Every structure is written in C-alpha cells, then in structure tokens.
Amino acid sequence: MTRHDLQRLGPVGLQDFVAAVALNALGSQVRPMGSGKDGGRDLLADGRLKWSAGSDDQNAEVWEGTTVFQVKNKETLEGTTKDQAWFQKQVLGELKAWADPDSGRREVPDYLVFATNVRLTPVPGSGGFDAITDKINEYLRSLNDEAAEQNLAKSRVAAARKHRHARRDRMHGLRKFKIWDGNQLDGYLDAFEGIRRNFDAFLTAGDVLADLSWLSDKVDPEHLGSVLRDHARHALLSERRIYFDEAGSPGSKGVPVEDVVIDLPALASDPPKLVPVPVIRYVMERGEHLLRPRLTTIDRPRHVIVTGAPGNGKSTVAKFLTHAYRSAFVDEADELGEEHAAVVAATNSALRRLDLRPPANRRWPVNVDLAAFAKEYGFDGGDNLLRWISERLTKLTSAKTIPPWVLHTWLKRWPSIVILDGLDEVTEPSVRAKIVGEIEALTGTAETENWDVLLVVTTRPTGYTGELPETSFERVDLTDLPVQDALQYGRVVTALRIPDDDERRERIVSSLERAAEDERTRHLLRTPLQTLIMSIIAETSPQISPSRFALFWGYYLTVEKREQTKQSGLARLLTEHSQLILKLHRQVGLRLQELSEAATGFVAVLSPEELKATAWQVLHEDEFDLMGKDAHLLDRIMQAVTHRLVLLAPRADDGYGFDVRSLQELMAALALTTGSLEETLPRLRAIAPSPHWRNTLLFAAGRYFFEQQPHEHEAVKDLVLTLDADAPTRLGSAFPVGPEIAPAIVNDGMVRTPKHFMPLLAHALQNLYEPALDLPNYTRMLMAAATEAAARDQIGAALRSALYGSAVSHLNAEQVRLHIPEIGRALGVPVEVLGLASAGPAVPVPPVRNRTADWSAFSNELYQWDEPDTHDRLRVAMEILKRTEESLWFEGTDLDDLLRLVDDPDIAFVLDRTLRPLIAGSYELGAALRLELMASIWRRPVQFSEEP
Numbered sequence: 001m002t003r004h005d006l007q008r009l010g011p012v013g014l015q016d017f018v019a020a021v022a023l024n025a026l027g028s029q030v031r032p033m034g035s036g037k038d039g040g041r042d043l044l045a046d047g048r049l050k051w052s053a054g055s056d057d058q059n060a061e062v063w064e065g066t067t068v069f070q071v072k073n074k075e076t077l078e079g080t081t082k083d084q085a086w087f088q089k090q091v092l093g094e095l096k097a098w099a100d101p102d103s104g105r106r107e108v109p110d111y112l113v114f115a116t117n118v119r120l121t122p123v124p125g126s127g128g129f130d131a132i133t134d135k136i137n138e139y140l141r142s143l144n145d146e147a148a149e150q151n152l153a154k155s156r157v158a159a160a161r162k163h164r165h166a167r168r169d170r171m172h173g174l175r176k177f178k179i180w181d182g183n184q185l186d187g188y189l190d191a192f193e194g195i196r197r198n199f200d201a202f203l204t205a206g207d208v209l210a211d212l213s214w215l216s217d218k219v220d221p222e223h224l225g226s227v228l229r230d231h232a233r234h235a236l237l238s239e240r241r242i243y244f245d246e247a248g249s250p251g252s253k254g255v256p257v258e259d260v261v262i263d264l265p266a267l268a269s270d271p272p273k274l275v276p277v278p279v280i281r282y283v284m285e286r287g288e289h290l291l292r293p294r295l296t297t298i299d300r301p302r303h304v305i306v307t308g309a310p311g312n313g314k315s316t317v318a319k320f321l322t323h324a325y326r327s328a329f330v331d332e333a334d335e336l337g338e339e340h341a342a343v344v345a346a347t348n349s350a351l352r353r354l355d356l357r358p359p360a361n362r363r364w365p366v367n368v369d370l371a372a373f374a375k376e377y378g379f380d381g382g383d384n385l386l387r388w389i390s391e392r393l394t395k396l397t398s399a400k401t402i403p404p405w406v407l408h409t410w411l412k413r414w415p416s417i418v419i420l421d422g423l424d425e426v427t428e429p430s431v432r433a434k435i436v437g438e439i440e441a442l443t444g445t446a447e448t449e450n451w452d453v454l455l456v457v458t459t460r461p462t463g464y465t466g467e468l469p470e471t472s473f474e475r476v477d478l479t480d481l482p483v484q485d486a487l488q489y490g491r492v493v494t495a496l497r498i499p500d501d502d503e504r505r506e507r508i509v510s511s512l513e514r515a516a517e518d519e520r521t522r523h524l525l526r527t528p529l530q531t532l533i534m535s536i537i538a539e540t541s542p543q544i545s546p547s548r549f550a551l552f553w554g555y556y557l558t559v560e561k562r563e564q565t566k567q568s569g570l571a572r573l574l575t576e577h578s579q580l581i582l583k584l585h586r587q588v589g590l591r592l593q594e595l596s597e598a599a600t601g602f603v604a605v606l607s608p609e610e611l612k613a614t615a616w617q618v619l620h621e622d623e624f625d626l627m628g629k630d631a632h633l634l635d636r637i638m639q640a641v642t643h644r645l646v647l648l649a650p651r652a653d654d655g656y657g658f659d660v661r662s663l664q665e666l667m668a669a670l671a672l673t674t675g676s677l678e679e680t681l682p683r684l685r686a687i688a689p690s691p692h693w694r695n696t697l698l699f700a701a702g703r704y705f706f707e708q709q710p711h712e713h714e715a716v717k718d719l720v721l722t723l724d725a726d727a728p729t730r731l732g733s734a735f736p737v738g739p740e741i742a743p744a745i746v747n748d749g750m751v752r753t754p755k756h757f758m759p760l761l762a763h764a765l766q767n768l769y770e771p772a773l774d775l776p777n778y779t780r781m782l783m784a785a786a787t788e789a790a791a792r793d794q795i796g797a798a799l800r801s802a803l804y805g806s807a808v809s810h811l812n813a814e815q816v817r818l819h820i821p822e823i824g825r826a827l828g829v830p831v832e833v834l835g836l837a838s839a840g841p842a843v844p845v846p847p848v849r850n851r852t853a854d855w856s857a858f859s860n861e862l863y864q865w866d867e868p869d870t871h872d873r874l875r876v877a878m879e880i881l882k883r884t885e886e887s888l889w890f891e892g893t894d895l896d897d898l899l900r901l902v903d904d905p906d907i908a909f910v911l912d913r914t915l916r917p918l919i920a921g922s923y924e925l926g927a928a929l930r931l932e933l934m935a936s937i938w939r940r941p942v943q944f945s946e947e948p
Contacts, residue, residue, distance in 0.1 A: 025192075233330055267476070363416050416451070436468065490512045512535060591614060723738040
C-alpha cells in the first residue's frame with residue numbers, strides 16, 4: 001500500500017477528502033455539512049449504510065439510522081505516542097460534548113465515525129487503534145457505573161448522579177462507532193484512484209502529464225509542465241511588487257507585496273445577513289476546499305466578487321492572493337533558486353503575521369488585468385479569456401506557443417485560482433457586457449466540466465449592478481479600516497520608506513496618531529491608500545487637512561516640493577515652471593479619464609507621441625515660442641517624464657500615466673474645475689450620472705468645499721439638489737442620480753456646515769425610494785453621517801416614513817434597518833447610531849414586495865402625452881416594460897430596443913414623466929430597469945459641450 005502524505009491536505013482538505021471517500025464508499029446518502037458551525041457534524045448520513053467494498057457481500061455490516069462523521073486533523077505530527085494521545089483526547093472530548101445535555105448539540109446519532117490523519121499502530125491489544133477503542137468503550141461504560149459517585153462527599157452525590165444519568169440517557173442511543181485513521185484513509189486512496197487524482201496534495205506532475213499525453217504531437221507534454229513551472233517562478237519574482245512614493249526615484253523596484261499586505265475587513269453575504277470577515281482569510285479558506293462541482297462540500301455561489309471603494313486595497317489583495325498561491329505552487333520544486341526560496345520564506349512569514357497558513361491546496365494562480373484584456377479582446381467574438389492567458393504564458397516564459405485548448409486541459413486537471421482584477425475599469429457598455437459574458441462563460445465551463453477552480457473578481461461598488469450572477473458569485477464588500485489597523489499599516493509603510501531614521505519615523509507616526517484622535521481627520525484613515533498618503537505628507541507638514549481632496553492635493557504639493565529642493569535639472573524645471581507642470585498633469589489626467597471610458601481606451605496610458613502632443617498643446621496655449629527660444633522646454637519636459645515628473649511616470653506598454661488611478665481622477669477634477677462656475681458647473685453636470693467619473697466628481701466637489709468661498713459651496717449643493725430637474729434624455733425624474741451622489745459627498749467628509757450638510761443628507765435619504773440600491777454601501781454611508789443627533793433624527797424619520805411608503809421604499813427601509821447592527825459590529829460605531837435599527841413602527845408593516853405595477857394608470861398617462869408621431873413607439877415601449885415585469889429581466893432584443901426608443905428625445909421625455917408611479921408599485925420592474933437600462937444609459941461616454 002502506498003503511504004500518502006495526508007498532512008499536505010490541511011484541515012479543510014482533509015474534511016473534503018473524507019467526504020469524498022464516504023460518498024464513494026457508502027453512497028450519496030452521506031451529506032457534507034459544509035463550513036460554519038456544524039454542531040459536531042462534519043458529515044451526516046440518514047438511512048442505510050453498507051460497510052462493504054462489494055455490494056453483493058452478504059456478510060457486510062449494515063447500519064440503519066443516523067450516522068455522523070467527525071474529522072480531526074492534527075496540524076503538526078510529533079511522533080506516534082504524542083499523535084495518538086492527541087487523537088484520543090479529541091475523541092473523548094467529542095464524546096463528552098455529545099453526552100453533555102447543556103452542550104447545545106442535537107440528539108446523539110445512532111452511529112459515530114471518527115476520521116483523522118493520525119496513523120494508529122495496528123498491533124492487536126497494545127496498539128494505538130485498540131487503545132483508543134478501549135478508551136471509548138471505557139468512557140461509555142462509566143456512564144452506567146452506579147458506583148461512580150461513591151467517593152464524593154454526600155452533599156454532592158445526588159447532583160453528580162443526576163448529571164451522569166442525564167449523560168447516560170443521551171448516549172444510550174449510540175449503537176456503534178468506527179475509526180478511520182491515517183492508515184485506513186491511505187487504503188481508500190489506493191482503492192479510489194479517481195479521488196486521489198482530484199486532490200492536488202496527492203497529485204504528481206506525472207499524473208497531470210500522463211493525462212496530457214494524448215495531446216497533439218505538436219505539443220510536448222513535458223514542455224507544458226516546464227512552461228507552467230517557469231511561469232510560476234518568473235512571476236513569483238516579477239509580479240510581486242507594488243509601487244508608491246516613487247517620486248524622484250527612477251529605477252525603483254517597488255515594495256514586495258508580502259511586506260505591506262494587511263488583511264482588510266469586509267462584509268460577506270450570508271442572506272439575509274452580512275457577516276464581518278477578513279477578506280484574504282475568507283478567500284483562502286474558500287480556496288482550501290475541493291471545488292469540483294460534483295465533489296465539493298461548498299454550496300453555490302462558490303466564486304467571489306470583492307468590491308471596494310477607491311484606494312481600499314482591492315488590487316493589493318488580488319496581487320497578494322496570486323502571490324501566496326504562486327509561492328505554494330513552486331515551494332516544492334527541485335529547481336528553486338536561492339532568490340525564489342527567499343521569496344517563498346518571506347511570503348510564508350507574511351501569512352503567519354496574518355495568522356494564516358500557506359495554502360495546502362496548491363492552486364495554480366493566474367492574475368488577469370481586465371482592462372488590459374478588454375483592450376485586446378473587447379470586440380472579438382468567442383471565448384477569449386483562456387486565449388489571453390495562454391498568450392501571456394507564452395510571452396512571459398519565452399516558450400513555444402501554448403494554445404488555449406492545452407491550457408483548458410490543464411485547468412480541468414489541476415486546481416487553480418483565477419483572479420480577475422479591475423472590472424470597474426471596463427466602462428464602455430458594449431465592451432463591459434462582452435467581458436462579463438467572458439467571465440460567465442468561463443464559470444459555466446468550469447461548472448460543466450467539473451473544474452476545481454476559484455474565480456475572484458474585483459471592482460469598485462459604484463457602477464456595479466450585479467452583472468455577474470448571484471448563483472455563481474458571492475459578493476464581499478471591503479469596509480473602512482479600523483483606526484488601529486490603519487495606524488499599524490501607517491507604521492509598516494513608514495518603516496519601509498524610511499528604514500534608517502528613527503526620529504523621522506517617530507515624527508510621522510505621532511502625526512498619524514494625532515490625526516486618529518481628531519474627529520475631523522479620523523475618517524481619512526479609512527483606506528490603506530489614504531493612510532499611506534497621510535504618512536508621506538506628515539514628513540513635511542505636522543497638520544493634516546480634514547478634506548479628502550486636500551489630502552490628495554497635499555500629496556502632489558509634497559512630492560513637488562521635495563523635487564524642487566533637490567540639486568538636479570528637474571528641480572530647476574519644477575521651480576521655474578510649476579504652474580506649467582501642474583497644467584500638464586491636469587490635461588493628462590483628464591485625457592486619460594476620457595480615454596479609459598471609451599471603447600478603445602481601457603488601459604490608462606498615453607503613448608510617447610500622445611504625451612508629447614499634449615505637452616506641446618499646453619505650451620502653445622501659454623504662447624511659448626516652440627519654434628524658437630523655447631524649443632528646448634518641450635524636450636526637457638519629455639526627458640523628465642521618462643523617469644518621473646512629480647506624479648507622471650512611465651507605465652506598461654511604453655506609455656505614460658499615473659501609478660494610482662485616484663491621482664489620475666484628482667487631476668481630471670482639477671482640469672474640470674479650472675475656470676469660472678459658469679464654465680465648470682456644466683462639466684460637472686455632464687459627468688455626474690457616470691459611475692466612471694464618480695470619484696472625479698467627488699474630488700471636484702471636494703475642491704470647491706476646500707476653498708473658502710461660500711458661493712462655491714452653495715453652487716455645489718444646488719448642483720446636487722437640482723441635478724435631475726431637467727434631464728429627460730437620461731430619465732432623470734424616473735431614475736434620479738442626485739440622491740445617489742449626495743450620500744457619497746456626505747460620506748466623503750468634505751461638508752462641515754449644517755447649512756449644506758443637512759439638505760444634502762435629506763436628498764441622500766430620497767434614495768430609499770429607489771429600486772435595486774447597493775444597500776450595504778448605502779447603509780454604511782448613512783451610519784457615517786449619523787454622528788450628530790440632528791442627522792440621526794433626520795435619518796430615523798426618513799426610515800419610518802419609507803416603511804409606510806411604496807413597495808420599493810418599504811423594502812429598502814427594512815433592509816437598511818437589518819444591516820445597521822451587522823455593519824455597526826464590523827465598524828465599531830457608537831451605540832446611538834445602532835439605535836437607528838429600531839427606527840420604525842412598533843407593529844410590523846405588511847410586506848408589499850411583489851406588488852404589480854398599475855398598468856391601467858400608466859396607459860392613461862401615456863395617452864395624455866400621445867402624439868401621432870410617437871403613438872406606436874410608446875405602445876412598443878409599454879409592451880417591453882410589461883414583458884420585463886413578467887420575466888423579471890429583459891429578454892431577447894428588448895433592452896436594445898428600449899435603449900433605441902429612449903434615444904429619441906420625445907420618447908424619453910414622455911417616459912421620464914410617466915415611469916415613476918409605475919416602478920413605485922413594482923420593485924421587480926424598477927430593479928430590472930435600473931440594473932440594465934439605466935446602467936447602460938449612465939455608462940455612455942461623456943460628451944462635453946466645450947473642451948475643459
């Protein structure tokens with residue numbers, strides 16, 4: 001019998017393995033209990049179990065009743081004596097828990113099976129197997145021993161006997177037990193070859209390559225194995241770094257992700273509740289399970305979509321997950337060099353710091369930049385994700401061409417984790433739909449062909465409308481960093497940036513601690529990026545402005561000042577032409593923001609030619625003599641930017657841009673707000689509906705509130721409050737965006753005066769009447785605003801009113817009240833804020849979801865606006881809407897047809913005035929329109945009436 005290393009499975013893998021063995025050996029009546037509290041039940045079987053390798057064995061032992069399997073994994077084996085003693089303690093502990101009437105466990109089953117990776121010595125009478133069997137029987141007999149209390153004090157005898165009798169009575173139903181030790185599990189591995197080959201802990205490269213031996217003669221199976229190993233080793237070193245604070249540091253190699261990673265707090269969906277989880281732990285625990293659909297113990301949805309606000313650390317999480325699995329994948333390779341081994345050791349150290357263990361399920365990892373993928377394949381037909389990954393494998397390893405079908409075979413055979421990073425960066429509607437379709441197709445292939453794959457998608461929450469099916473993807477929302485975690489992160493990044501100056505480090509950390517104690521600036525520590533920027537600013541400025549805009553603008557000024565003080569030609573350029581360089585940043589930021597929402601943009605970089613043309617235009621507008629005495633200035637700018645010019649730096653694919661997307665959005669906001677209010681407000685009105693421009697809009701509003709100009713504050717407030725008053729072409733009255741922008745502005749912290757804060761909060765509360773909201777995120781924003789009593793009173797009153805309102809508002813208010821304590825526990829909010837969960841009537845309001853729309857009233861409304869040239873098209877629109885309510889979604893070409901109808905200003909005008917009462921009565925119709933129709937309208941590329 002082959003001796004397999006069961007230790008490699010890990011605790012989750014061992015449970016999955018025992019489940020697979022039980023299902024194969026005993027039949028489908030064995031049910032894995034999955035993750036979470038199981039009441040002592042890892043596996044459960046009700047009915048008849050036949051303990052025989054052959055179904056015709058007349059002498060087979062048969063169990064009739066309820067059987068519970070309990071799996072015990074010993075993390076570190078220490079030798080036969082200690083291991084057997086540990087398992088004996090575990091088993092007796094379980095028996096005592098079953099016997100205890102106060103343990104909270106259900107009724108004791110008829111049969112128990114204890115499975116373990118510990119190998120029990122089989123020597124009859126004296127071996128570990130018989131010793132534990134004897135101990136179990138001895139414990140069960142002790143419950144029937146009426147002399148057990150004879151040595152107790154007389155005053156304790158009655159109570160002790162009563163307790164023993166209660167335990168005896170509970171255990172009376174236990175008929176038999178069995179033990180599956182490591183030796184027996186080894187035997188099952190030999191007996192069930194298919195199981196062994198489904199667990200990568202027992203899978204060898206030879207197994208995989210043997211499966212690939214039937215491939216075309218043009219593809220050498222040995223070659224594929226080397227390609228994948230080469231790719232993992234190459235990427236382990238080349239794709240592990242993140243980049244920050246590199247201004248003026250040409251040639252910087254960045255910082256290893258394992259040195260700065262922290263496990264970010266998140267909320268996972270456990271309908272109808274939200275559960276606080278650390279996101280890296282949550283994903284890695286999912287990855288430890290066998291996820292082949294026909295063998296897994298994990299119910300759908302099995303894949304994960306991680307949402308997080310700008311700067312929340314989504315891409316860093318994605319990079320570290322890829323890196324951690326890559327490290328585990330190459331850890332045992334014979335050809336691992338010293339540098340690779342050092343990286344593996346550092347990664348394992350980072351995992352221990354996060355209180356995690358290296359992945360036991362050695363998934364092959366791949367990280368897909370969705371913006372880069374969309375740039376190349378956004379308009380192609382067919383399934384292209386595997387083609388794109390195959391091309392990257394070939395390019396990175398200088399290998400022969402590996403076709404997608406070969407990679408397909410590998411993924412079918414070997415466990416994998418595919419990270420799809422940055423769905424929010426794919427904004428053009430038709431291309432986004434194509435990319436979502438690609439992800440769904442990959443998910444469907446994995447399901448149909450029984451792949452052991454975990455897909456992880458990242459995106460910003462703004463603009464994500466649940467395009468990926470909830471049956472496949474579980475949503476996990478990143479939340480704000482707790483203050484103490486933010487401070488610890490600040491200490492870590494400061495130590496990395498300034499390793500040799502204790503005094504400077506202490507000064508920076510003290511500044512962060514003061515900011516954490518000040519209620520005006522504490523909110524700025526909510527994301528890793530903002531904490532990093534605060535630490536950089538704190539080097540030169542002990543005071544930090546409470547405005548998020550001021551924080552990012554201060555970062556630009558800090559980097560600029562640092563470069564101006566250096567003894568270099570760049571310092572002279574920045575000193576003499578600081579306004580010119582800032583203007584170039586603004587124009588590049590705006591241009592990149594425009595390009596990245598277009599169908600051909602995606603990756604936010606300018607080519608050298610495009611950057612030079614932009615710089616030339618900036619100089620030309622300021623009337624520099626580019627054909628004469630100022631000709632050298634353009635060359636100096638281009639020479640500087642090839643290294644780094646403040647925040648502009650070389651990017652991938654021989655282009656130039658910003659290392660961090662939020663800095664690009666900051667500069668775009670500065671460009672849009674340059675000029676008089678008469679010039680700038682129409683620009684902000686144009687970008688307001690677009691999710692792609694939302695962070696830019698917040699920076700723009702933040703700039704105006706940062707400036708000490710009351711008329712600008714008033715203008716921004718009025719802009720938000722009137723944003724939907726005259727916007728029929730985007731159905732502004734039916735689906736307003738102002739109430740969605742208002743809570744984001746309030747949550748940003750830019751508004752401090754009640755004069756502006758309270759009207760914006762009131763407008764934000766109108767969102768309770770909108771269908772298909774991102775309710776967890778909306779609830780979090782409301783809770784952040786509820787620090788003052790007046791705000792809490794206003795929110796409470798709005799919730800009570802919404803409960804008695806429409807079908808939509810009632811459902812939203814109920815969900816907000818449900819989420820408040822869940823989010824509150826995760827964020828540690830004051831008890832006064834948690835009290836909002838009880839805002840509402842003492843007697844529950846009857847549920848009003850699933851009410852149908854009033855089509856008769858809608859038809860009458862349409863009739864009032866009817867004109868000969870619009871009659872037929874309005875009737876077509878109504879028929880589409882009716883079909884959508886019935887099916888709960890758009891079918892066939894209905895969405896495209898309705899979009900074309902809305903493109904007609906006359907049709908849009910009528911629908912804008914008639915849709916509101918219709919969707920107020922039907923949550924399902926409103927949700928379908930918001931998630932599909934409006935998402936397409938809001939994502940249309942922005943057209944400025946004049947160039948900023």
